[in-house]
Amino acid sequence: MIEDMLRTPAAVQDAERHTAHNYHPLPVVISSAEGAWVTDVDGKRYLDCLAGYSALNFGHRHPTLIAAAHAQLDKLTLTSRAFIHDQFADFCRELAALCGKDLVLPMNTGAEAVETGIKVARKWGYQVKGVPDGQANIVVAEGNFHGRTTTIVSFSTDSDARADFGPYTPGFRIVPYGDLAALTEAIDEHTVAVLLEPIQGEQGVVVPPEGYLRGVRLLCTERNVLFIADEIQSGLGRTGTTFACEQEGVVPDMYLLGKALGGGIVPVSAVAADTDVLGVLQPGQHGSTFGGNPLACAVATEVVRLLATGEFQRRSAALGERLQAGLRGLIGKGLVAVRGRGLWAGLDIDPALMSGRKACERLMERGVLAKDTHGSTIRLAPPLVITEEEIDHAVAQVAAVLAG
Numbered sequence: 001m002i003e004d005m006l007r008t009p010a011a012v013q014d015a016e017r018h019t020a021h022n023y024h025p026l027p028v029v030i031s032s033a034e035g036a037w038v039t040d041v042d043g044k045r046y047l048d049c050l051a052g053y054s055a056l057n058f059g060h061r062h063p064t065l066i067a068a069a070h071a072q073l074d075k076l077t078l079t080s081r082a083f084i085h086d087q088f089a090d091f092c093r094e095l096a097a098l099c100g101k102d103l104v105l106p107m108n109t110g111a112e113a114v115e116t117g118i119k120v121a122r123k124w125g126y127q128v129k130g131v132p133d134g135q136a137n138i139v140v141a142e143g144n145f146h147g148r149t150t151t152i153v154s155f156s157t158d159s160d161a162r163a164d165f166g167p168y169t170p171g172f173r174i175v176p177y178g179d180l181a182a183l184t185e186a187i188d189e190h191t192v193a194v195l196l197e198p199i200q201g202e203q204g205v206v207v208p209p210e211g212y213l214r215g216v217r218l219l220c221t222e223r224n225v226l227f228i229a230d231e232i233q234s235g236l237g238r239t240g241t242t243f244a245c246e247q248e249g250v251v252p253d254m255y256l257l258g259k260a261l262g263g264g265i266v267p268v269s270a271v272a273a274d275t276d277v278l279g280v281l282q283p284g285q286h287g288s289t290f291g292g293n294p295l296a297c298a299v300a301t302e303v304v305r306l307l308a309t310g311e312f313q314r315r316s317a318a319l320g321e322r323l324q325a326g327l328r329g330l331i332g333k334g335l336v337a338v339r340g341r342g343l344w345a346g347l348d349i350d351p352a353l354m355s356g357r358k359a360c361e362r363l364m365e366r367g368v369l370a371k372d373t374h375g376s377t378i379r380l381a382p383p384l385v386i387t388e389e390e391i392d393h394a395v396a397q398v399a400a401v402l403a404g
């Protein structure tokens with residue numbers, strides 16, 4: 001049998017043998033990639049419609065980003081923040097400009113950006129707002145995903161993410177997502193921040209009702225509360241604009257960025273805010289050995305430059321309409337709902353038909369990689385370099401899977 005000669009089954013077993021089982025990967029072992037395509041150890045090609053959960057917005061091995069990484073590897077890779085390196089100033093200035101903020105604070109992973117945002121908001125609350133020591137609270141939304149640290153899972157409403165990891169960090173209030181009245185109720189004089197995803201990615205690309213983000217902005221301003229937008233997955237071109245908040249004309253007090261900021265090459269995250277907020281931090285109060293390292297800055301500066309032209313945002317908006325329209329055409333043909341903005345879609349499969357996992361396995365067999373979430377939902381987030389033909393191909397494969 002030809003299958004006996006394939007390396008995949010053995011390679012899958014090999015990969016699972018000595019790892020903790022905190023993931024349930026699709027049985028594909030990837031060995032190379034370019035643009036929107038990856039190739040497995042048997043030479044089979046797949047269209048990557050997950051794009052590293054949006055860490056690969058510019059596709060695999062974007063030539064500009066790879067060149068920046070190569071050049072930097074030959075010069076300087078790490079100094080720590082104990083010293084200043086020559087890649088730091090450009091990165092901070094250009095990212096701050098992209099965000100329209102005074103300052104940035106570089107970290108590595110998304111969870112660290114969220115933790116940074118929480119720490120800054122609390123300190124701002126005590127030092128600027130005048131909240132009594134130890135009394136600060138932050139309001140978050142049901143169905144949120146902000147990362148995996150003990151503090152962050154403390155305010156998760158997903159039992160897989162949270163159960164058996166207590167004791168939990170106090171100081172968080174959870175309200176239904178998209179419900180302004182509930183948010184208004186939850187805010188009190190000790191509230192320092194509202195922390196939200198402008199679109200909830202892990203929850204299944206859930207877009208809040210029109211006007212919600214504007215309402216959150218008004219409420220936060222009125223009550224002297226920081227609006228922290230977790231744009232780690234929604235930001236940097238994914239939704240057809242630089243930030244998802246822009247689609248309601250809203251500017252948060254703090255952006256949390258990650259994923260695509262590292263160009264799919266190195267982990268880079270950041271918090272961006274004005275001086276009255278980020279300025280509360282003094283030397284020694286926060287940091288990271290690798291945060292803002294030369295390699296990270298060299299790559300991320302090029303990411304910011306790619307975004308500064310607006311080309312990727314326009315692509316995402318235009319191609320996104322094609323993707324969303326194609327998928328909406330499958331409602332009633334195996335899909336019960338399609339949500340999304342730009343090149344980001346959450347599809348609810350008729351649960352009577354198959355699970356999200358099953359659909360992803362079948363898509364994989366047809367050469368398309370995607371990821372399920374929450375039972376019967378799958379998420380499509382192809383790299384922004386995808387072409388019209390490739391989008392049509394992906395939609396056709398979804399249709400074929402649903403048709404059984």
Ligand SMILES: *Cc1c(COP(=O)(O)O)cnc(C)c1O
Nearest residue numbers: 109110111145146147230232233
């Ligand atoms: C992925 C993600 C995070 C966490 O990022 P990591 O780099 O995995 O720590 C936080 N918030 C959102 C919205 C995310 O999508």
